[in-house]
Amino acid sequence: MTQIDEARAAMADIRATEQRLSQRMQWPFWRHLLPGMAFGALMFGQTLDHAASILIAFGVTIAGVLIMNRDRERDGLFVSGFAGNRARWVSIVLLVMAVGGILYVRYGIAAPQAQQPVFWVLLAVTVAGGTAFSYLWQHVYQRELRGKEP
C-alpha cells in the first residue's frame, strides 16, 4: 500500500467514524425546548425585582449544570454548543440575540414590562427562537459530521 493509499484510507476511516458519531447526536423535543425556556426565564426575571431576578439567574445556572449531567449520562458524551465550525456560529448568534432581547426588556420597555404586550411577544419569540436555534444547531452539527455543507 502506498503512502497515498494509506492517507486515503485514513481519511475514509475518519469520515466513517464521524458519521457513526452523528447518529448519536439526536436530542428529543424537550431537550431542544430547554435552551428556549432558559432564555425565557432569564427574560422574565428582568420584569421582577433585583433579588428575584438574581434567584432566577441562579436557578437557570443550576438547571444548566443538571442538563449537562443528563447529556453525559444519556448520551455518554458531551458536546458544548461551541463545538464545530458553522455550528459554533449558530450558538453565537442565538446568544447575541437572546442577550439583546433580555437587555431590551430591562432597559427598552417601560416598567412594569409584564403589562406591555410587546414583552409577551418578545418572550414567546425568545422561547420559540431558542428552541428553533437548538434544532438548527443539531442539524448543522450533524451535517458537519457527515461531511456536508449546511
Next chain:
Amino acid sequence: MIGAIDTVLHAPARLQIAAVLARVDEVEFATLRDIIEVSDSVLSKHLSALGEAGYVTLRKAAQDGRQRTWAAFTPKGARAFRAHLAALQALVDSAQAALG
C-alpha cells in the same frame, strides 16, 4: 509516509479515537468503544498510548454506582490531530494534482 504524519496518531484505531475527540468535549469509555467498534482492551491500550503522549486526559467519575472513564483531547492532542489531518489531506491532494 511523509514527515508531518504523526506516528502516535498513525494507527487506524487511534485516528478514529482522535476523530471522535476532535468533535466532542468529552466522551465516556463505553460510548467511544461502541463508536470505534473495538474491544475494551484495545481501546484501553490506545487511550493509554495517547495519554502517555500527552494527547488525551482520562478522568474517572462515579455514575450509577460504577466508576466510568471519560476521555478528552488536550490542547496538544487537538493541535496534533489538526496537523496530522492536514498532512493526510496534503498527500491526497498531491496525488490528485499528479493525476491532473
